[in-house]
Every structure is written in C-alpha cells, then in structure tokens.
Amino acid sequence: MQMPGRPQCYKSSRRSLRGMLTMGLCYCLILGAIGLVIVWSPLSRPDAANSQAPLLMQLEQVKPQVHLDMAKHVTPNPLVHVHVATDHNELIPTQQQTSVSQSNTSTVPMTYNGRPLRALKTIKMKVTAYSPDERSCGKWADGITASGYSVWTNAGKLVAADTHLLPYGTLLTVPGYNGSKPVPVLDIGGKIKGNRLDVLYPTHAIARRWGVQELAVTVWEYAD
Numbered sequence: 001m002q003m004p005g006r007p008q009c010y011k012s013s014r015r016s017l018r019g020m021l022t023m024g025l026c027y028c029l030i031l032g033a034i035g036l037v038i039v040w041s042p043l044s045r046p047d048a049a050n051s052q053a054p055l056l057m058q059l060e061q062v063k064p065q066v067h068l069d070m071a072k073h074v075t076p077n078p079l080v081h082v083h084v085a086t087d088h089n090e091l092i093p094t095q096q097q098t099s100v101s102q103s104n105t106s107t108v109p110m111t112y113n114g115r116p117l118r119a120l121k122t123i124k125m126k127v128t129a130y131s132p133d134e135r136s137c138g139k140w141a142d143g144i145t146a147s148g149y150s151v152w153t154n155a156g157k158l159v160a161a162d163t164h165l166l167p168y169g170t171l172l173t174v175p176g177y178n179g180s181k182p183v184p185v186l187d188i189g190g191k192i193k194g195n196r197l198d199v200l201y202p203t204h205a206i207a208r209r210w211g212v213q214e215l216a217v218t219v220w221e222y223a224d
Contacts, residue, residue, distance in 0.1 A: 110182065110220060112171055112182045112222075115223075116222070116223040117171065117182060117220040117223055118220065118221060118223040119218055119219070119220055120218075120219045120220060120221045121218075122216050122217065122218050123195060123216070123217050123219065124214065124215075124216055124217075125195045125197045125214075125215060126195060126197070126212060126213075127177075127196075127197045127198075127199060127210075127212070127214075127215050128196070128197070128199075128211075128212050129201050129206075129207035129208070129209075129210035130189070130198045130199075130200060131200070131203050131204040131206070131207045132200065132202070133204055135204040136204055136207065145158070145160075145186045145187040146160075146186075147169075147186045147187065149186050151200065153184070154183060154184060156201075157177075157181075157200070158183050158184055158185070158187065159172060159183055159184070159185055159186070159197055159198060159199050159200065160186075160188050160189045160192050160200070161185045161187075161188070161192060161197050162188070162194055162196065163188055165194065166185050167185070168184075168185055168186060170185040170219060171185075171219070171220040171221070172184075172197075172217050172218065172219055172220070173218045174197065174199055174215060175215050175216065175217075176215070177199045182220055183199075197217060
C-alpha cells in the first residue's frame with residue numbers, strides 16, 4: 001500500500017530550478033571576477049603611474065615658462081620707454097654708430113677734373129639763369145660761348161660772369177646749381193656786370209624757373 005505524498009514531478013522541477021539558480025550565481029561570480037580583473041589590472045601596472053608622472057611634470061614646467069614669457073613682454077624696455085617719452089622715432093645711436101656718423105660728416109675734398117681744390121673766397125652775388133637759344137642769346141645763339149668753348153662743355157654746366165671780377169676759367173660753386181659742384185666761368189653777358197652771375201640751363205623754360213636769387217658763391221683754386 002503506497003503512502004500519500006508529493007508527486008514525483010514536483011520534486012524533479014524543484015531540483016531543476018535549484019540547479020539553474022546555482023549556475024546563474026556561478027556565472028555572476030565569474031563575470032564579476034572578470035570585471036574586477038579588467039578594472040584592476042591597468043591600475044596595478046607599474047607603468048600606469050609612470051605614464052601619468054611625466055604629464056604632471058610637463059604641466060609643472062609649462063606654468064613657470066608661461067609666467068616668464070608674460071613677464072618678459074610686460075617689462076618695459078628702457079630704450080622703448082625713452083623713445084616714447086621723448087617722442088622720437090629713431091633709435092638712440094650706440095658708440096659705434098656715433099663714430100660712423102661723425103666720420104661721414106667729415107669734409108670731402110672738392111675736386112674738378114680729378115684735381116683737388118681749395119676754397120679761395122665767398123662772394124654774395126645776384127644769380128640769374130639763361131639758355132643757349134635765341135630767347136636768351138639772340139643772334140649770338142650759335143652754341144659757342146664768349147670764351148670759345150661749346151655751351152655743352154662740362155655737360156652744359158657753366159656760368160657767365162663779369163670777367164673783370166671773375167676771369168675765364170674761374171671755378172665756382174653756386175648753391176642749388178649742378179649739385180653745388182664746381183663749374184667754370186666760360187661766358188659773359190650784356191647785363192652781367194659786377195656781382196652778377198648767369199647759370200646756364202639747356203632750355204629757356206628751365207632757366208626761367210630759377211628766377212633771381214641772392215646767393216653766397218664760393219670761388220675755388222687748384223690745390224696741387
């Protein structure tokens with residue numbers, strides 16, 4: 001005679017559920033262990049700390065460098081400060097620059113046709129201008145000066161003067177004419193008397209631009 005109890009199928013399902021829970025718990029433990037290994041292993045490596053150390057050192061080195069650069073730009077330069085204060089645009093010359101500028105201002109010897117000259121005297125003169133054409137020379141506009149030289153002698157840079165005061169061949173420098181380089185007296189004029197001088201220009205139009213000027217004319221002589 002069989003004793004009453006629970007059915008056999010109920011016991012089997014209970015054992016299956018318990019096995020599934022056990023397997024699920026094992027899977028969870030395994031997955032958790034794997035996760036801990038993955039997270040922990042980079043932190044536990046000795047090179048992990050070393051890889052962060054250079055970054056911190058670099059940051060510490062960059063900060064003072066930036067500070068120094070800013071200080072260098074903010075610190076006033078004495079030369080710039082002086083320039084701004086004095087409202088000058090040119091640099092203050094150094095000792096070497098000063099010596100060079102002084103040497104450049106030394107007097108350059110005056111020459112004519114390669115021969116050295118020396119100043120003889122300075123005369124205050126009324127200076128006008130003329131041209132070799134008929135408008136200035138009339139019927140004598142033949143291209144030859146009163147001294148017999150061509151009007152193109154010395155590249156057309158010559159003067160007419162009173163030969164009683166300044167004989168033919170006298171060398172003069174006239175401010176503003178021929179770059180203030182020496183020119184010879186090779187011509188005369190009907191109205192050029194006493195302290196009068198006529199400088200030659202190639203055309204009448206250019207000569208008229210000169211006008212009438214009161215100038216200190218220097219007379220030169222050969223120094224050799």
